[in-house]
Each structure stands twice: as structure tokens, then as C-alpha cells.
Amino acid sequence: MMQDDLRRQPSRVDGRAKVTGKATYIAEFRFPNMAYGYLVQSTIAKGKIRDIETAEAEKQPGVIKVLSHKNLPKLAVPTPAPDAIPRPFYALTSDEIRFNAQPIAVVVAETFEEARYAASLVKVTYDQAPHATDLRSVLGSAFVPGREQPDRGTPENAFAAAEFKVEAEYYIPIEHHNAMEPHATVANWDDGKLTVYDKTQGIQGTTGYLATAFGIDRANIRVLSPFVGGAFGAALRPGPNLIVAAMASRELKRPVKIVYSRRQLATAHGYRPESIQNIKVSADKDGKLTSIIHQAVHNTSAYENFSEGLVGVSRGLYACPNVRTVAKIARTDLQTPLWMRSPGVVSGIFALESALDELSYKLKLDPLELRLRNYADTDPETGRPFSSKELRECYRQGAERFGWSKRSPEPRSMRDGKYLVGWGLATGTWPASQAPASARVILNADGTARVESGTTDIGPGTYTTMTIIASEVLGLPIEKITFVLGDSDMPPTPGQGGSTTTSSVGTAVKEASELALKALIDAANAKEDSPFRGVAFDQLVFEKGSVAVKGRPETRRSFQDILKGHSESSVSVLHRSTPDAAERGKYVIASHGAQFVEVKVDEEIGQVRVTRVVQGTAAGRIINPKGAHSQEMGGVVWGVGMGLMEHTEVDHKLGRIMNPNLAGYHVPVNADIGVIETIFVPEEDKIVNPLGAKGLGELGLVGIPAAIANAIYHATGKRIRSLPITPDKLV
Amino acid sequence: MRPFAFKRVSAPADAAKLVAANRNARFIAGGTNLIDLMKENVDRPDELVDISRLELTAIRRTLDGGVSIGALAKNSDTANNPLVRSQFPLLTQAILSGASPQIRNMATNGGNLLQRTRCAYFYDLGTKCNKRQPGSGCGAKDGLNRYSAVFGWSDSCVAVHPSDMCVALAALDAVVNVRQPDGKERKIRFAEFHRLPGDLPELDNTLSHGELITSIDIPKSNFGQNTYYLKIRDRASYAFALVSVAAAVELDKGVIKQARIALGGVAHKPWRCTEAERFLAGKKLDAAVLKQAAELAVKDAKPLSDNGYKVRLTQRSVERALRRAAKI
Numbered sequence A: 001m002m003q004d005d006l007r008r009q010p011s012r013v014d015g016r017a018k019v020t021g022k023a024t025y026i027a028e029f030r031f032p033n034m035a036y037g038y039l040v041q042s043t044i045a046k047g048k049i050r051d052i053e054t055a056e057a058e059k060q061p062g063v064i065k066v067l068s069h070k071n072l073p074k075l076a077v078p079t080p081a082p083d084a085i086p087r088p089f090y091a092l093t094s095d096e097i098r099f100n101a102q103p104i105a106v107v108v109a110e111t112f113e114e115a116r117y118a119a120s121l122v123k124v125t126y127d128q129a130p131h132a133t134d135l136r137s138v139l140g141s142a143f144v145p146g147r148e149q150p151d152r153g154t155p156e157n158a159f160a161a162a163e164f165k166v167e168a169e170y171y172i173p174i175e176h177h178n179a180m181e182p183h184a185t186v187a188n189w190d191d192g193k194l195t196v197y198d199k200t201q202g203i204q205g206t207t208g209y210l211a212t213a214f215g216i217d218r219a220n221i222r223v224l225s226p227f228v229g230g231a232f233g234a235a236l237r238p239g240p241n242l243i244v245a246a247m248a249s250r251e252l253k254r255p256v257k258i259v260y261s262r263r264q265l266a267t268a269h270g271y272r273p274e275s276i277q278n279i280k281v282s283a284d285k286d287g288k289l290t291s292i293i294h295q296a297v298h299n300t301s302a303y304e305n306f307s308e309g310l311v312g313v314s315r316g317l318y319a320c321p322n323v324r325t326v327a328k329i330a331r332t333d334l335q336t337p338l339w340m341r342s343p344g345v346v347s348g349i350f351a352l353e354s355a356l357d358e359l360s361y362k363l364k365l366d367p368l369e370l371r372l373r374n375y376a377d378t379d380p381e382t383g384r385p386f387s388s389k390e391l392r393e394c395y396r397q398g399a400e401r402f403g404w405s406k407r408s409p410e411p412r413s414m415r416d417g418k419y420l421v422g423w424g425l426a427t428g429t430w431p432a433s434q435a436p437a438s439a440r441v442i443l444n445a446d447g448t449a450r451v452e453s454g455t456t457d458i459g460p461g462t463y464t465t466m467t468i469i470a471s472e473v474l475g476l477p478i479e480k481i482t483f484v485l486g487d488s489d490m491p492p493t494p495g496q497g498g499s500t501t502t503s504s505v506g507t508a509v510k511e512a513s514e515l516a517l518k519a520l521i522d523a524a525n526a527k528e529d530s531p532f533r534g535v536a537f538d539q540l541v542f543e544k545g546s547v548a549v550k551g552r553p554e555t556r557r558s559f560q561d562i563l564k565g566h567s568e569s570s571v572s573v574l575h576r577s578t579p580d581a582a583e584r585g586k587y588v589i590a591s592h593g594a595q596f597v598e599v600k601v602d603e604e605i606g607q608v609r610v611t612r613v614v615q616g617t618a619a620g621r622i623i624n625p626k627g628a629h630s631q632e633m634g635g636v637v638w639g640v641g642m643g644l645m646e647h648t649e650v651d652h653k654l655g656r657i658m659n660p661n662l663a664g665y666h667v668p669v670n671a672d673i674g675v676i677e678t679i680f681v682p683e684e685d686k687i688v689n690p691l692g693a694k695g696l697g698e699l700g701l702v703g704i705p706a707a708i709a710n711a712i713y714h715a716t717g718k719r720i721r722s723l724p725i726t727p728d729k730l731v
Numbered sequence B: 001m002r003p004f005a006f007k008r009v010s011a012p013a014d015a016a017k018l019v020a021a022n023r024n025a026r027f028i029a030g031g032t033n034l035i036d037l038m039k040e041n042v043d044r045p046d047e048l049v050d051i052s053r054l055e056l057t058a059i060r061r062t063l064d065g066g067v068s069i070g071a072l073a074k075n076s077d078t079a080n081n082p083l084v085r086s087q088f089p090l091l092t093q094a095i096l097s098g099a100s101p102q103i104r105n106m107a108t109n110g111g112n113l114l115q116r117t118r119c120a121y122f123y124d125l126g127t128k129c130n131k132r133q134p135g136s137g138c139g140a141k142d143g144l145n146r147y148s149a150v151f152g153w154s155d156s157c158v159a160v161h162p163s164d165m166c167v168a169l170a171a172l173d174a175v176v177n178v179r180q181p182d183g184k185e186r187k188i189r190f191a192e193f194h195r196l197p198g199d200l201p202e203l204d205n206t207l208s209h210g211e212l213i214t215s216i217d218i219p220k221s222n223f224g225q226n227t228y229y230l231k232i233r234d235r236a237s238y239a240f241a242l243v244s245v246a247a248a249v250e251l252d253k254g255v256i257k258q259a260r261i262a263l264g265g266v267a268h269k270p271w272r273c274t275e276a277e278r279f280l281a282g283k284k285l286d287a288a289v290l291k292q293a294a295e296l297a298v299k300d301a302k303p304l305s306d307n308g309y310k311v312r313l314t315q316r317s318v319e320r321a322l323r324r325a326a327k328i
């Protein structure tokens, strides 16, 4: 999107608070008489804790107590059988070590530094058991969780018979979210009631988790998370910080704060699993796909079955009559993986879109043309129509802006001085879901509105988007609306994941706002002289904080006037929106994108720079243009990280993550990022939700790693099938 | 971190004496490395002697026409100093390729020489490391060693020295001026300042406890603008070198009078390629001799399981850095 178009669009409503430090993140909250907890983590990957010696630590100044499974009371959850699956992990509740750097004790002290130092003096002895953390070493025991997907058509026969085909293996290492804000909790028990400030993407989930763990009623728990400094999936499950802070506070009868250090953070939450994908694709001489066989395996933990089902994209992205997908998982002695931005889809697309690129060279067909020849006008799996799908337009506009027609097809054929230039592309898609959600809209007598919803804003701009939606419906300027979130006392919503918040919470805000206006008119009509009596609601125009009958400006009444005489002096509406499941069920509903990438490669030293990206996006109605532009740019930046540098390094001998810090785990810096252009193609969708808006926070990433790998092949003639594509793989 | 006493001194002699008197005392200058190590409990001093206010910040011309840089001058001030820029652009280039502007604004020259390895095992108290805990073993040698040394390592340690600045100083044959606790001064040639791990990997260099670096002298040389610092890393900026090369050539009518090649990211100390340097001396400058020199530079490399690429990358980088330095 062009800067000029964006300049007139609303900015982040919380932007000023964020850049002036007024936005308060979890580590900044404090209660009177608060103590600080610092976690002690295991140094083995599997086995049992023999003993935890705390005498030395407890002698240190300021130390209050060292807590562990040895002295903490049991939680209300039943102890599962030792080999039960799932066997959810509750930190500090048993002597069992399930993964390296597992939290096993917490030192609570008067200050953070006292706690941290004493934590280094806690001595732990173990009975160690052999572990396995390398996916390749456990492939033999990989299994399909749940049901196997039946084949579509006869993929093996079609592949065997095909003239043009590719078979290849693709690898993606473990990656970590590495959000700026560390996981943190401040917990306080007061008179049987628990209040926590917690970094979370799901206020309700966190509340429920605590209720189960401590066996108390949800009504006695309050969870707050007003600002989240990036999460990307990492806070979709409660971290050990939450349960440990709550246990410690209950035990010591003081508020307790736990903030993860950067080094510790690698095991505060799960990660994108390590995956190996084998793909076979074939086509006839016209470039029509005849088969896709996509088999993937990724790791899970020894105690839970986590599956990203990363082969799903191969069933729906292209029209292909013969498809087999198999998604297996294999147990490792690492903690359970977790959803990380675009989970499953970005990994599956890396393999599928790389393989398609390989196929295009076999066919001597332009990679874009190959995609167009296999365009799916209806869902290839079910035959259902798409609720809307402007992917063709993404390809067209993206290619035009990028200059794709000037691409010379041969690898190594484009240069810029000493650099080899490569152009690559990939298709992106992301399901556009909607879930039930609630919101409250309050119209105040002073002409302002307050909108409440217990969702979170992990960075995409939820505060802003919800304010824009309320502003549009209520006919109130943005400055007159205060949107608040992040509190379990507010109307419940689903967790913030899967790019569904605008769709779900936005619909609740829209509908609650409409109902609030109806209630406002009811309030007006309570008076005899109301000009709105007997007028149909759709004949009213709400604008600039006032309402009038269409075409009759003399009936204009401001919200203030209406509410002045009103007994409650405000209108308050609580509403729960639900998706129209029957209608949605008739369609396949998804966002789409086409992602074009230019790389310049300094071949001698293996250096790749992504110099230009054009991101074509079809995601229904764009409600918050600046936010959407940022999200799509952020997706590209993430894709550059995943494509070129991100890699959690595990020492498999130790079963331990060895680069748990931002010096060792590289994410892109400014100098890594070239020009990024975003295009939002118009797309009308009356099915997805009443807003017509689809999620886009994850879409922007999905094709980028594949497009980068494809561009590198075009530049160098080297096909790199293993991420990240670091200099060592190119020299 | 461990509780510590904090003392500020105003005379170099006091600083050296204070630290010499306590095995667990450390000088603190910019603090950009030491504080990190303390937070991670890798280093646990109980006394810090703040030397950041000592008047050892001068950058001046020396009698022999070289430049002396104060131990407490900031990395950024050093890189941007006009004398350094004009006379030793190699040093400017090397410093500016390291860390970030914010860190360079805090980091001092003395601290840069003494920054410790970034080996992941050194930093992780849950693993073995002979450098951190002598006798415990080396986790990296048979573990993850993509970043580790390909030259000069021993069975007890495969860590690399992380500095960029030091690679340039090694190529420029700098001399480190040191004040001893007894008040005496001594000079250490740069090649002898850092050491190889051998059986004592806990020692990064040849300083004794309590010895204070006061300045670093860079002797006059005739390389002029024929120098180049090349740094290869996993991202465009703000990353330690996978491999770096400081190259300098003195040219006389198309003949290489002398050449210097120092490598970073490949050994426990900045690594001088003396054989390649000798090979180049007196040769007529052309692309072929530079290529041969690059081959010689990696002749004795001994890669570990994950870092064979460093040998290829070093060879290519040496060749390119020499070409850039010689401007061919």
C-alpha cells in the first residue's frame, strides 16, 4: 500500500502510550509487599530429581524461601498415570524431568537480583534417564495421531505414470517465537481470591486453567493482560510462570512476581516443531497437476500429542485430482511444541511451493503460469464454493507491480553487478474462521462511548481495529471511543490466535454497537416528543455523535441530548455474537495471497539479501488499513527470518537448547529488510462474517520462506531444501 | 548476580592495586560484556573497580608517526577519530562492523580486547566448559560447533575470540601498553597478547590479574588505503562474525612489498596467516597470487563436525579481502 493512501488512515489508538512508556506490560505491575520469584531450571532432559539442596540459597540475604515439588502443596488436578497421554505439565508438582531447562524450583526473595543470585546456588541432583531429542533418531516410532486421511483419487499410480515429476525432502528446524516481552506473571491471593497479571493471548483460557489447577470457582479469579509485547502464539497456553507465581503467592501469602529471563524463555513455552516433509508432485505436459503426495513428520513431546497437520495445504491449494497426505508426529524429550505464527501452513507451504517451483523448471513453464493452470475455482477436496477468492487478482496485480513479466526463466540469468538476482514467488492461504465472542457497548451521557471485550492485543492493533469498527457503526469519531480489553471481568472472547480476532471479536463489537444504537433510540422514544417514534431503525442515520431521520435534518438529536433526560444517563448493551454455522458450512472460507520476492546473492561468500517483496493480499474488507499494512510487512520480515536465519539449536547429546538468547538466535534487523510493498485487492465477502473481513495476521508470512528459496534457486541454480538458508549452505 | 562492592578510582595506579589485591575483583569499563557475564553468573566478582573515569581516553599521534588509542576511549570515538580514519581505515571499518551503535558508544578499547568468547557452552551454566570451569570438559568440541574454531584449538577448548577490532589490531601489529600493580609499565606485542587455549583455556590472554591496559599503539605503516575488513555473518548487521578478514597490502609499482592477513571468528585469538603473508611478499600483484595466498591461509585448518564451511568461507573471504585491499 502506498504511503499516501495510508497517511489519512487512523493510527494506532495505543501508539502514543506505547512509545511514551505509558503502556504497562506485565513485568511492570506491582502489588504492595510483593516478592520476586526466580525459576531454577533442570540441566538434564529426562529422569528424576533425586534432591534439591537449598540451604546455601536460603542463607543469602533477602531470600524468603525456595519452593519446589518437595514443599509445595498438591494442585487440585489428578496425578495422571506415568505413561498417560496427554499428561499436561504443571511445573514444580513432581520429581519427573520431561525436558531440559524444565522449571524445577523457584527462589522467592525480596528483590529480583537476590532471587536470581540465590537461584544459581540451588544444587540439584538427578537420576538421569536416556533421552532422545533429535527427530531423525525417532522417525521409526512416528505415528499418525487420530485418523488417517483417505486418498483423493489414485495418487501413487498417477505419480508413477507421470512424465514430469519431482520428489524431494524439505526440512525446517525448531524455531522460537522470541517475542520482545518475556513471559511474566504477577499473582496475588487475597481472601481466597486470586488476581493475576499474566502475559497471555487467552484471558478465558488462563482463567479456566487456574480454576482447574487450584480447584476454585472462576468467579474467584481475575486475569488481567492489558498490553502484550508480542506473542505470536507463545502465550496461547499458560506458561510455568503463571502456575508457579500463583502457587508461590498462595504459599507465602504475599504477592509474587515471576519474569522469565531471555535465556530461560526458550522453555517458557513451546516452539514451532522440527519437521521433515517428503513431497511428490507430478504434472502432465500441459502443466496440469496429476498428483500430490505430501508426507510430513514433526516432533512432539513425550507427554502430549501436538500436531500441526502441516500437509493440509496440499489438499486445497490447487486443483489436483490425486492427492495423498500423511501427517505424523514422533516423540522427543523436548517440551510440547506450540503454535507459532502461521502454524502448519507456513511449513507445509514451504514444501509444497518449493516443490511446485522445482516442477515448473522441469516443465519449462513460468512458475506463475503453473499456478494459474492449476487454479482451484472451487474447493478441490469437497467441491464447495469459496465464499470469495480473489487470488487470481493477487497474482495479477502482484506480478504487475513486481514486474514479473521481465523475469528471464533460466537460473543464473539475471545479474546486478557482482550479485546474482533471483525472482521467486509463492502462494499463501489462511483459513478465515469465526468463533463466538462478546462485547459490551456503553454510550455515555457526555457523548462518548466505552466498548469492552475481554480479548487481548498481542500487537496486531486490536485496540485500534475494534475502535474503528465501533466508530463506523456508532457514527462517533474515534477520539470519542474508548475500547478496553484484557480483563476476565469483561465479556468473554476466544483466545487471540489463528487470525480470528477481527472476525470474532469485531463482529461482537459491531453487533453490540448496533444494539446499543437501538437501545439509544428506545431511550429517546421514551419521551413523547421523540422524532424517532414510529420510524424504522434503518431509516435513521448515525453520524458525528448524533442521529437523524434520513432526509430530515431537522430531526437531528445528539447522543448527549437523548441521554440527558435518561434515567440511567447511559446506555449499556452486552452482546454475544455467534457465527452463522449453517451458512458458513456451505463454503470454504479463506484468505489468499501471492508473494513475490527478489533476492540478490553474493555467491562467493554465500550472502543473500531479500531486496524487494510484493505482497498481494485478498482478505475481504480491510478495516484497519495501517494495521493491515503493518501486519503484511511484519509477515514478510518474519518470513525473511524463517527463510534465512531463524534456527533453535539443540545439542542432542544434552537434549538442550543452546542458543536461547537474541545474540545466538537471529531474527532480521533493519539492515536485512529491503523494500516491501503491500497490495490489498478488493474482495467482497458476505459469508465470512457480518464485517466481510478475513484474518491476515498470519497470511502475510506463509509464502515468504518458499518464495525466498525459489528466488535463491532462480539466482544461483542451487535448490536449498533445508531452512534457514545461511551462508554455509551456499558456499 | 552475586552481590559485589563497587569502587571508583581516579588514578590508574589505584585501579591496578585494588584489583591485584583481590582475586575476585574486576575492572569495569563500559560494562557491555562484564555485566552480561555477571547476570548469567558466568563471572561472579565480589568487587568491581570502576575505571571508566580514568583519563585514558586520548587518541593521539605517536613519535614514530603511528597512533596511540587510549584504553578507555570508546569504540565509537575511536572508529570516528580523524587520525584513525585517515591513517588506519582498517581499524575504523573493523570497529564499525561490530555490535551496534549503542554498544559501541559504551564499549571501550581495553574492554574490547578482553571481551570473552561467545561460545554457547561458556554462557550456559547447565553445560560443561573448561574455560568457565576448568576441568569440567568441552561441550562444543563434540557438540554444536558451527561457530567454533578451525585453527589452533585444543581438546580442551574450541572457542573463538569474538572481537572485530582485535582482528584489525592484529593485522596492524599493534602493541598493548599495560600498567602493572607495582606501578611498572610493560608492552605486549599484539600477536602475544591473546593466546591459544592449550591446556589452560581459562586464560584468554597473557595479562596477569590486576594488570591494567592503558593504551594501544598502532605503529606507522605504509598500507595507506590498501586495506579491507570483510565480515561474514548470519544476518546483515548486529551479529558476530562467522569469519572475518583484515587484509592490508603495501604496493610498489605493481609489486606487493608486504601483506598482512588476520582472521576473526576462526580461532581462540585473532589469527595471523603468516605463511600466506610471506608468500605474497615480493610477488607481482595479480588475481592469481591472491588466490594462492587464500589457499595457503587455510592450509592448516582443522574443521570440526559442523564447521567445515568455515574453511571454504575463510578461503573465499581472504581472497576477496585481499582483492579489495589491493583494489583489483
Ligand SMILES: Cc1cc2nc3c(=O)[nH]c(=O)nc-3n(C[C@H](O)[C@H](O)[C@H](O)COP(=O)(O)OP(=O)(O)OC[C@H]3O[C@@H](n4cnc5c(N)ncnc54)[C@H](O)[C@@H]3O)c2cc1C
Pocket (backbone or CB within 6 Å): A663, B026, B027, B028, B029, B030, B031, B032, B033, B034, B035, B036, B051, B071, B072, B075, B097, B098, B099, B100, B103, B106, B107, B108, B109, B110, B111, B112, B113, B114, B115, B162, B163, B164, B165, B211, B212, B213, B214, B238, B239, B240, B241
Ligand atoms: C549484543 C552485543 C553484540 C556485540 N557484537 C560485537 C561484534 O559484533 N563484534 C565485536 O567485536 N564485539 C561485539 N560486542 C562486544 C563488545 O565489543 C564488547 O562488549 C566491548 O568491547 C567490551 O568493552 P567494555 O568497555 O564494555 O568492557 P567491560 O564489559 O567493561 O569489560 C570487559 C572485560 O575487560 C576488562 N577490562 C576492561 N577494561 C580494561 C582495562 N583497561 N584493563 C584491563 N582490563 C580491562 C574487564 O575487567 C572485563 O573483564 C558485542 C556486545 C554485545 C553486548
